[in-house]
Amino acid sequence: MSERDSNTGDAHDVTPDAPCAGTVRVDDSGGGIVGNEFAEVGVAVDHSGNGPRLRLEDYRTGRVRNLDALELETIIWLPEERLTQLLDPSTTRWREEPDR
Helix, strand or coil: CEEECCCCCCEEECCCCCCCCCEEEECCCCCEEEECCCCEEEEEEECCCCCCEEEEEECCCCCEEEECHHHHHHHHHCCHHHHHHHCCHHHCCCCCCCCC
């Protein structure tokens, strides 16, 4: 199996039996579940809109977010410091009521 390096985009081999901190598995609908000790998220492709979108579901809260290709590309091109700030869970994740 191979995956792409997040910094260079180069493909490299991945050993399926290698230990890792998280899990990836397929759910009953054919989508994926990505999890670790902090979160578990369902990942699927949603074809019900005007075009395919990535459907992400936080299994702890049930909150769902759909991202189209442009939104995904924007995340990929964010400078590292902006991505780090965006993904900091202390800004919204661990509050009583996250801003919607």
